[in-house]
Amino acid sequence: MNKALLTIILALMAVSAHSQHALPNIEAHTITSDILSADRDVLIYLPSGYDVHKDKHYPTLYIMDGQWYFYNGVAIQKTLRGELLLPEMIIVGINMPRPERDSIYSYHWDEFRHFIRNEVVSFVDAKYRTSAERLLFGWESSAALVTSLLFDDGSVFKGAIATNGTYITPEMTDAMARQTQGSKKHLYIANTIKDIYNIDASNQSVAVLTQSNLPDLVWEYRLFDSEIHESLAYVSIYEGLKFYYRNFASLAFSSIDEFNAFGGIPEIRNYFIRRGDQFGLSTDVDSNTKNSLIWLAWRRDNFKAFQLFMTEFSEVLSTRRYASAYWQNRFGQFYLKHKDFDNSIHYFTQGINLYPDDEYMALMYSGLATAYQHKGNMKQARINYKQAVKAAEKNNDPKLELYRSQLNGVK
Structure with missing residues (x-):
């Protein structure tokens, strides 16, 4: 079981420990259906910011078998730390x-x-601030239902997650091929070889898709063979959402080589332009990507890449993230290490002026003095080593003797 799934299940357990009425942002409704000539119960989860951002409209995830899987969708939303991987969504559970x-x-x-x-979507759209981005989730028999809804002519749904069985025929794909799509649709199919009940249905549906010409359908089939028939649903909701929103997340790289292979700065900018156009977001490179690249270059000790990112993304340096002596010292020390003494002096001086009482004061004075010493300005080096000693004495700094020896070493 992967860490993401474990996090979701733990959150789900915490959510389920309360009654639905004790949970904020969850509403229960009964829809009187003319089509079914019966009442159906639905649960609706509203994102935490729903009542704050009055002008914002949200995508909607419709979960079949809400009596089992609604709270799993809620748990995924509850564990979001900002919209870095997935957007905030309205979750609709159909019991x-x-x-x-x-x-x-x-x-x-x-x-x-x-x-x-016709009735559920109309009810939700009339009552809540929804966008046109509607997704479906179905398990077992419901997987065939959501696939059918996605393939319908004039379907109001843009994506479906079908796990542990689905049903797709050549007639369905032929009909879809004749439709005029306003945008691409997405289908995520998941199963496990341990699902002896429905694996054949999934494989047959995938065989039909493989033989079909559907340029407006983006689809993927994944097997999670460590799961069983009863457990896969919990994994597939999360993985299916990641598949649909694979162009939504901030970019992160494990190495500078990976960054270069991706296409460097130009392709990163193109990614965010496409992302903005697809999801109605800003087309600017987001701060999380900028920050992660600066951090990556620093951690990999790649000074050339560090210089590039600090120049290309200079605007992010004035954000709250870097508003501390900690970061000013970190930048100053990195520039000092790579003998860029002018930038080193800039960040040490900035940190000293902005955060005069911080615990990093002695370290920044020492770094500033070292930079001046390398530039041959012994007067400024001695002045700042003295300040380092003074700050260390004030804060009982364990490096006090080091700063004293640095001061004594300046002639």
Whole structure:
């Protein structure tokens, strides 16, 4: 079980420990359906910022079998730390308890499809601030349902996650090929070889997709063979959302070689332009990507890349992230290490002036003195070594004797 799944399950357990009425941002509704001639219960989760950002409209994830998987979708949202990987979403759980669930798939398939598409979506859109970005999740028999809804002519859904079985025929793909799509649709299919009940249905559907010409359908089939029929749903919701939003996240790289292979700064800028166009976001490179690249160059001790990122993304240096003596000292020490004494002096001086009482004061004075010493300005070197000693004495700094020896070494 991977760490992401473990985090989700732990959060899910915490969420489920409370009643739905004790949880904030979750509302229960009953929809009286003319199509089904019956009432259906739905649960709706609203993002934490819903009541704050009054003008914001949110994508919606419709979860079939909400009685089992609604809180899993909520847990994924609850564990988001900002919108770095996935956006905030409205989660709709459609309850399908047995024995009604079995009856739906045996006798009322078409009616239930129309109920979801026409009545549930209309109810949610009328009551909440939704965007046109609607996704579906279905497990087992519901996987076939969500695939059918995605393939419908004039479908209001942009993506579907179908796990542990689905049902796609050549007739369905041929019909979809004849449709005029306004934008691409996405389908994520997941299963495990241990799902002896439905693996054949998944494989057959994938075989049909492989033989079809559907340029407006982006799809993927993944096997999670460490999971079983009953456990895969928890993994596939998260992985399916990551698949749909694979162009949404901030960029992160493990090495400068990977950054270069990606296409460097030009391709990073293109990525955010495409991302902005697809999801209605800013087309500027986001601060998280800028920060991670600066950090990467520093951690990999690649001074050439560090200079590039500090120049290209200089605007991020004035944000709150770097508003501390800690960061001013870190930059100063890195420039000092690589003998860029002018930039080193700049950051040490900036840190000393902005944060005069910080614990890094002695270290910054010492670094500033060392930079001046390398530039041959012994007067400024001695002045700043004295300040380092003074600050170290004030703060009982364990490096006090080092600073005294540095001062004594300046003639």
